[in-house]
Amino acid sequence: MRSFSYERATSPGAAAAAAAGTANAKFIAGGTNLLDLMKLEIETPAHLIDVNGLALDRIEDTADGGLRVGALVRNTDLAADARVRRDYGVLSRALLAGASGQLRNKATTAGNLLQRTRCPYFYDTNLPCNKRKPGSGCAAIGGFSRQHAVVGASEACIATHPSDMAVAMRALDAVVETVRPDGAARSIPIAELHRLPGDSPEIETTLQPGELITAVALPKPVGGTQAYRKVRDRASYAFALVSVAAIVQGDGTGRVALGGVAHKPWRVEAAEAELPRGAKAVTARLLADAKPTKDNAYKLPLAERALAAVLREARG
Amino acid sequence: MQISGRLELSRRHLLIVGAASLAASSIATPRPAAAQPAATGAPVMTRVSFDVNGETHQLELDTRTTLLDALREHLHLTGTKKGCDHGQCGACTVIVDGRRINSCLTLAVMHQGDEITTIEGLGTPDGLHPLQAAFIEQDGYQCGYCTPGQICSAVAVLAEVKAGIPSHVTADLNAPVRLTNAELRERMSGNICRCGAYSNIAEAISEVAGRSA
Numbered sequence: 001m002r003s004f005s006y007e008r009a010t011s012p013g014a015a016a017a018a019a020a021g022t023a024n025a026k027f028i029a030g031g032t033n034l035l036d037l038m039k040l041e042i043e044t045p046a047h048l049i050d051v052n053g054l055a056l057d058r059i060e061d062t063a064d065g066g067l068r069v070g071a072l073v074r075n076t077d078l079a080a081d082a083r084v085r086r087d088y089g090v091l092s093r094a095l096l097a098g099a100s101g102q103l104r105n106k107a108t109t110a111g112n113l114l115q116r117t118r119c120p121y122f123y124d125t126n127l128p129c130n131k132r133k134p135g136s137g138c139a140a141i142g143g144f145s146r147q148h149a150v151v152g153a154s155e156a157c158i159a160t161h162p163s164d165m166a167v168a169m170r171a172l173d174a175v176v177e178t179v180r181p182d183g184a185a186r187s188i189p190i191a192e193l194h195r196l197p198g199d200s201p202e203i204e205t206t207l208q209p210g211e212l213i214t215a216v217a218l219p220k221p222v223g224g225t226q227a228y229r230k231v232r233d234r235a236s237y238a239f240a241l242v243s244v245a246a247i248v249q250g251d252g253t254g255r256v257a258l259g260g261v262a263h264k265p266w267r268v269e270a271a272e273a274e275l276p277r278g279a280k281a282v283t284a285r286l287l288a289d290a291k292p293t294k295d296n297a298y299k300l301p302l303a304e305r306a307l308a309a310v311l312r313e314a315r316g
Numbered sequence: 317m318q319i320s321g322r323l324e325l326s327r328r329h330l331l332i333v334g335a336a337s338l339a340a341s342s343i344a345t346p347r348p349a350a351a352q353p354a355a356t357g358a359p360v361m362t363r364v365s366f367d368v369n370g371e372t373h374q375l376e377l378d379t380r381t382t383l384l385d386a387l388r389e390h391l392h393l394t395g396t397k398k399g400c401d402h403g404q405c406g407a408c409t410v411i412v413d414g415r416r417i418n419s420c421l422t423l424a425v426m427h428q429g430d431e432i433t434t435i436e437g438l439g440t441p442d443g444l445h446p447l448q449a450a451f452i453e454q455d456g457y458q459c460g461y462c463t464p465g466q467i468c469s470a471v472a473v474l475a476e477v478k479a480g481i482p483s484h485v486t487a488d489l490n491a492p493v494r495l496t497n498a499e500l501r502e503r504m505s506g507n508i509c510r511c512g513a514y515s516n517i518a519e520a521i522s523e524v525a526g527r528s529a
Contacts, residue, residue: 003378035382
């Protein structure tokens, strides 16, 4: 690990200003992904700004009947919150499907959104990776790509976003709240937070340098039957090959987002109009632009079958 | 106030170490704490104090020191094990402010004022924690390397179930949690045992859970 200086932030605005005004600075909250990557020298910050002391660890009711989840709320606490369990079941389920008990106790809401891909070529510093070293190439393309993206990828990168929580939040139309280095606040719909790789896969979000996530707002509950189905190589403590976050209403309408298939949580609102016609029709539309490799083409039928199982369960 | 006094001292230290590189830097640094000693690649030392098993410790550490290394290398509490050092195996599990975490994936400096419990704080050879006794009774290990992490994790799992925290296999998110074998295995999935003593580990935890239920 490279050496770094360290400070404890005193306010969100001061943290954002410090991050923008210090060369190669990074925020640290749970640290479960950042420290892993720092040990491998994939992340090499010269300065860490510890935001754990900021009072961003509460879940509050909002005026419009929703919830505002502080950026530092731990994954365990968000999943276990009685309001989340009752009204946002897809979010509790997605959180509980991710990582281990130890990691969920430390990992934060904002950190979960900003975690980096688990592409094995991103992790292997002996091989080219445009995300790790822009311009060096992509070892996953033409490599062993069964875990990789089937849709929205590019010639530069076929990595997936690893979060389960973000997939549920995409289905819930969550809004990410931030503070910028100049102290101004802004709100970013979660659909616009994560970027597709294009020719700059090293830029993963639309956050500006130094911009700090302070909260994630959940709109008022939409009801319905909510489910998160995750398909992985082992029954627990593994990243998704394919996951489905779904909210299904009594009249057959609903929302669907997929994890494990793209560089961001994958949702196409137009595909949801097909829900009354079943999983095949929905996934045909949702993954219409898919360009799988021979290793990961299985994800297309897997997504359809995972959604079919969710719909069957939801409709009793 | 004692804490902020120590912080000031550490920041002054950072500033002195960083002065040379700061002078050469074209980047505007608005605050002293944003000085950049790390740009030189030299270790950056900082002070931190926390309680381990009821005893307060003050340490001066390289900022890079993980909580795991602070416990093992600086406090010589070697019960907590280093397995993968990447949060995948659970051998380093300790309990911080009542919650189990991977001590390898957190910096010691981030634990100012925290209360940390390691395997050494759970029981003694003459006064075993009920889970330590149950692991012996049920033969819940072979080589023993993962055992301290398994036991710290299990102690926290029982508290999590008592607190009503659901898991991936909990059928009804809005009903009380019962510690079935499936629940136990899911909740312990962050602790790997390469000897494969899982069924006996599950027996040991069930035995204690049944007793305390």
